Amino acid sequence: MEDQPFDMDALADELHELVPGFSGLHAVEKFNTGQSNPTYRVEADSGKYVLRAKPPGTLLKSAHQVDREYRVMKALAKNNVPVPKVYGLSGEDSAIGRMYFVMELIEGRIFWDPALPEVNKQERAAIYDGMNDVLARLHSVDPEAAGLADFGRSGNYFARQIRRWSEQYIASKTEELPDMERLMEWLWDNLPDDDGLVSVVHGDYRLDNMIFAPHGEEVRALIDWELSTLGHPLADLSYQCMQWRLPHKSGFRGLGGLDREELGIPSEADYVARYSERSGIAVNNWTFCLSFSFFRLAAILQGVYKRAIDGNASNPERAHEIGKAVPQLASMANSIMSGKA
Template sequence: MTRESTSTPLDLDRLADYLRQHIPEFRGPLKAQKFAGGQSNPTFLLDTPERRYVLRRQPPGQLLKSAHAVDREYRVLRALADTGVPVARAWHLCEDREVIGSMFYVMSYEDGRIFWNPALPEVESGTRRDYYASIITTLAALHDVDVDAVGLGDYGRAGNYFQRQIGLWTRQYRAAETEPIAAMEALIAWLPAHCPADTQRVSLVHGDFRIDNLIFAHDAPRVRAILDWELSTLGNPLADLAYFCMCLRLPAKGNITGLRGQDRSALGIPEEEDMVARYCALRGLPAIENWNFYLAFSFFRLASIAQGVKARALQGNASNANAHEVGGMVEPLAKLAVELID
């Protein structure tokens, strides 16, 4: 991981004593730095003389019942350990909130590269197609995991995934609504009326499958680990595929960087139809019908999330320093979705 980090106090002596008892071969002394960024579950790099670890915790204080479920993230990492899907090794889950003030888990530190811009300016143009091929191959492998065989058959509700998700994010949007947005109203009316039949086999869905939630090897266009499983559940795998493909339509400048208006051919980045075709070939799927629905839903969901950030920013309790900028994305995101359904 190469995310910029900042020092953050923890009770390192108490934490080191605890980890020494629960992680084989753990040896102190211990240093810690908090990774910068907008994670709702604060994440820390732990340094010891022999090894690096990553600690991911719930925020301290009173939490909503189902929010910040780091125990679910830990469960997913454990379940995927021997599947071939690239994830960090889950070392230990601590449910004793007395140790550092909240539930946390510790996983391996995966050294590699994180890219924040899907144009991949850091790599040679001739290799960018290979990076995207690795991303799609990784996503297909994730969705091919037999959830029952790895013990995740009860990780979420089966069936009617998009109907339930549309209802969920509509409620979330209404709860955080600050002013009328015509494009959001259009989506709230259109999406449930055009929801396709849920014919895909239920898969483990990551929920936030973006390029900056992937760690790549230093020396090859290969995904080393998928990060941030906070929104994972069981559902329709096309949600992840469409969510990733949003980057092709998002503006090149903004809080979430995209490729809209970029010459993807000159950049060496495959077209959307090529990525979708590769995914379908890897999974043995027929051509995807109603593709614009899946894209429109992805924009609507992201807009609803951004509206929640905006509401918290206006209330003065947003955790992300860029909250007002994120909040400004709501209407533009909704308008991009409406372009797909008009």
Template sequence: MTSSDLELDTERLSTYLGRHIEGFAGPLSYQKFSGGQSNPTYLLKAGGSKYVLRRKPPGDLLPSAHAVDREYRVLKALHGTAVPVAKPYVLCEDTEVIGSMFYVMSFQEGRIFWNPALPELDVADHHPVFDEMIRVLAALHSVDTGAVGLSDFGKPGNYFQRQYSRWTKQYRAAETSNLPEMEQLMGWLSRNLPDGDGSVSLIHGDFRIDNFIFASDAPQITAVLDWELSTLGHPMADLGYFCVCLRLPPTGLIRGLQGLDRAALNIPSEAEMIERYCSLRDLPEIENWTFYLAFSFFRMAAIAQGVYSRALAGNASNENAMAFKGLVAPLAQMALDEIAAATH
């Protein structure tokens, strides 16, 4: 995939959006956001208004990946609920318009924090930001999926068994070399899959700090972004992933808090965030936490392998995609270290 593959036909796109978005008027210009490893994302400007377009990348893709239609469906379901999202305008399944399926949503003004250490904020303002993220996560997992029309948004059965099978297949499809760390981790996960406990919620699938837009002047989330991996599943998948992201090193493609003094930064500890989440949802103490963490590391590693595989095939949407090769084994090793620590 070359940069020209990601260019938009503004004339054709403007004509289409003029037919489907009330008040849309050209001339249309666009700029591709630098982020977005999976689905290329663009800022559209037209008639004094701003919009955001997310599309499937062109080229050969892994099965079930890049599900922008699922993103659009969940945005429509959640818009106007306690979970803040951008306003969805239109889903276009006609690949003749720009070369792949896409949708358009509102552009949300505000702040995105890329570094969970929050260096741009006063230390006193750190804790409220994390409290807000946990509040929104609890609100998401409390959504009545039947009431918002998402009762069929996921498959029945044991979520983690299903997800382990899915991500193992995705990893194998994208595998470029044998990694002993991944083999050992997948073996442990297969032997320790928890029995289904009946917990089912709408889950985001990529719940981390840079997928939120905060208000410009308050620790308030105005939109949760990037719903491609959302589904009906076990809420601990989101909470575990959120905590795993914060365990990552403070430098790299996804920044974490590893080695930093959370107390000095006025950032709640992992235990405090779990306690806050459980309090908001009136849940007892969490069992199988080691598994949830290990699984989240595994899934993150499998996703990284997929990004690297797309880069080799020329279908990656981000210039940093080749660097994802170096993430896979270290992520698996972090999971193995957590498992070892929990068993001693």
């Protein structure tokens, strides 16, 4: 179901009540980047804003919870994590017929290519260091002190995630992939004991989910908190570090095959060591964490591929391309878990 035009008068009245100081709505324009939660630029006499909404239509109960995004950003803004300021959250019976929240519009740069061809060597190093710093700051937030003690479930995070994504993968399987079967078995056999580490995890921590200052390495905002929860901090770190291993000449936009030293981009080992130094978190069981991250992404992409086959994908052509990546991810994970990569 596509977005329908908004009742601008009704929305203007609602925003006036919801957003402090709001006045004079002029325009609402959808951003053309592919967020699963539709996101809009709002222009008014009182300024420019961002409206992030649930998609229209029938949704899975646990999906597209924009109220969780609103809650976590509101909490983290008080805890030294760069997030947009949030102004208000609507109910499901809003002027647009679904829940949404409004936040400030952050102007700056979004980098889509991790090789950062648009900046020089020194700035690349600084940008990667800025990302590293924000991740360490996020994982240093005390969830209880931030009012987020109930933001996720208790218990072994990796065990819950392996169970969830194994079930999702099996339900969406379209062919036999021995590498995926072997990977799922290996993850269960090598599951580390729960070390008790719990932090707010972003869930999709990567370069293009950050807005950087127009000049320099400052991360002005970490955005797209749809997958955030309470979990193990190394899940975020290993998810980001997949980028060092994924091929650059692919839809993954990874760093694999590039001369990272020549580009000024830190090695994976140096990036991990700097994170550990900043956060005080020991990086143990790294082979497991990386293998898990490759497995999780493969399971997610298999679901996208299955929906394309079933005729339910929003972009079928792209979904079919994504489906081809599942065997590649599973193969790379098998190389990592066997010590060959």
